[in-house]
Amino acid sequence: DAGVTQSPTHLIKTRGQHVTLRCSPISGHKSVSWYQQVLGQGPQFIFQYYEKEERGRGNFPDRFSARQFPNYSSELNVNALLLGDSALYLCASSLAVDSNYGYTFGSGTRLTVV
Amino acid sequence: QQQVKQSPQSLIVQKGGISIINCAYENTAFDYFPWYQQFPGKGPALLIAIRPDVSEKKEGRFTISFNKSAKQFSLHIMDSQPGDSATYFCAVLDSGGGADGLTFGKGTHLIIQP
Numbered sequence A: 001d002a003g004v005t006q007s008p009t010h011l012i013k014t015r016g017q018h019v020t021l022r023c024s025p026i027s028g029h030k031s032v033s034w035y036q037q038v039l040g041q042g043p044q045f046i047f048q049y050y051e052k053e054e055r056g057r058g059n060f061p062d063r064f065s066a067r068q069f070p071n072y073s074s075e076l077n078v079n080a081l082l083l084g085d086s087a088l089y090l091c092a093s094s095l096a097v098d099s100n101y102g103y104t105f106g107s108g109t110r111l112t113v114v
Numbered sequence B: 001q002q003q004v005k006q007s008p009q010s011l012i013v014q015k016g017g018i019s020i021i022n023c024a025y026e027n028t029a030f031d032y033f034p035w036y037q038q039f040p041g042k043g044p045a046l047l048i049a050i051r052p053d054v055s056e057k058k059e060g061r062f063t064i065s066f067n068k069s070a071k072q073f074s075l076h077i078m079d080s081q082p083g084d085s086a087t088y089f090c091a092v093l094d095s096g097g098g099a100d101g102l103t104f105g106k107g108t109h110l111i112i113q114p
Helices: none
Strands: A005-007 A010-013 A019-024 A031-037 A044-050 A053-057 A064-068 A074-078 A087-094 A109-113 B004-007 B010-014 B019-025 B033-038 B045-050 B056-059 B062-067 B072-077 B086-092 B108-113
Touching (some): A019 A087, A019 A109, A031 A074, B019 B108
Parallel strands (some): B010 B108
Antiparallel strands (some): A005 A019, A031 A044, A044 A053, A064 A074, B033 B086, B056 B062
8 A cells, every 4th residue: 555655755945936745644644734844853743634625734834724625635834935944744634634643754855945 | 840750761681682762651541552663764654452351461572560649650672673673652642631632751761682
């Protein structure tokens, strides 16, 4: 079975640009969460979606947005990129919002803003 | 305010020894306590998780010890192997507090010397 797949794996953008990151959850999983991991730190929660609805949002500016599609895949969008947005962006999928099912992470998208 | 404090930041253990990593939290509403293992270039992988109704959980060489009154939990890796060399993160979650996502510690860089 395929795990959580994220694309692209690496990306270089210029300050002020926009970026879209994509995530496909494990088959059957209906919840997708996004995390930002800055080098040397633990992942930080950005969004959680379940059944195409936003269920939670972390402490990130409005430049960050996301959505979930009918097939449960998800996109994370970041506008007006800053140098500080350089990080590993991780997607995690779960059967449902309930933590009883655990969260499985993808390998992430490494975003570099120059 | 840091919701979960992880220590030590780095740890060197001889092959066959016991690796111990500790985490402390403040919010008594947290009810899910996972440990993740992360290798360079990969996303975090769930190792083992515990809920506050038990004081210990063991899976293979990995054990979580949980002290509800002290608001602390720890990961013990028995018979540590060079393949265990990775970064370990503890995390906490309030399942009933809305979808706020996992809150991670800052990580422990573990090196197992052969």
